[in-house]
Amino acid sequence: MRTKVALLAGALVLALTNLALAQEAAAVGPTGLKFFITTVFVAGFGIAIAAFGGSLGQGWGLKSAVEGIARNPEASGKITVTLLIGLAMIESLVIYTLVVELILLYAYPMAKPLAKFVGLEVG
């Protein structure tokens, strides 16, 4: 449920930013436009792949926890606590990917110096 919420947030952010960036990038020039399109494309796939792997991992953990509770209902308190901690650990990897995507889209500080270094004239 939580990774679904994170996935929805990432998708909404990307949808809005794609619209905004298209207008912004058209004023910069063809090479700058290519740069921005590539960045947004990569960011979209990055969060999707991270959510895919994260969901699988959490699903396996949940399966083992439910089997453990079914075998031994008295230990359900401890198993639930361990399950929640494990889920938050796995989810944090997906959150790292979301943070990298936010940096790419909103606060990419090395864009202009790197572009000048490579030879693109971003402006």
Next chain:
Amino acid sequence: MEHPILFMTVLFEKIGLGEFAHHYPQLVNSWLAMIILILMAIWAKSSIRPLVPTKVQNVWELIIGGLEEFTVDITGEEGRPYYPLVATLFIYIFLCNVMGLAPGLMAPTANLNTNLSMAVVGVIFAEFVGLKKHGAKYIRHYTGPILPLAILFIPIEIIGRLARILSLTFRLFGNIVAKELIIGLLIFLAGAYLAPVPLYFLFILLCFIQAFIFYMLCTMYIAGAIEEAH
């Protein structure tokens, strides 16, 4: 995304320090969280009756007693003097997280600086606890199981400790920023002020779980520093 109006910024503008509050909103909101916690502590202290416990006393005894038992459960009996730090971290982080849900306030944990400072305190405190208990033999925690491989293990362990600080910071930061983004987007896109309210149960659960995870990890680092090296 336009900047929202924050109560503390408006308050500081009346005093005249508006620029400071505008540049560092997470700092002034963390001061607000501290003031709220101190006032709650004074209120709890003044309502303690030894013979007939009052309701406020019961609630606080439940919270603090539960945290103490949980911490000692993980670290063992020797971890009892160290539970106030991690319990304070838990209550403070929970309050900071839910402050982001109220309109006009910003969650201080949505900024990297707050999280980094708390993570550094938690991890370095565990190192000092280990040094205090074992003395110079604490280096055995870093050398790994087999002695000749120590040269390989020490850099790996040091990087692992630094990665703990980084992971604690980014886990809390990512969760709370994602939550605030969703709230902002729902208000922005849906146009109605009460649009995020149905999701608030999920957000409060998320805030609680993230504070709990931070507290559990700091407790486990202290437990790992106290126990004997393998």
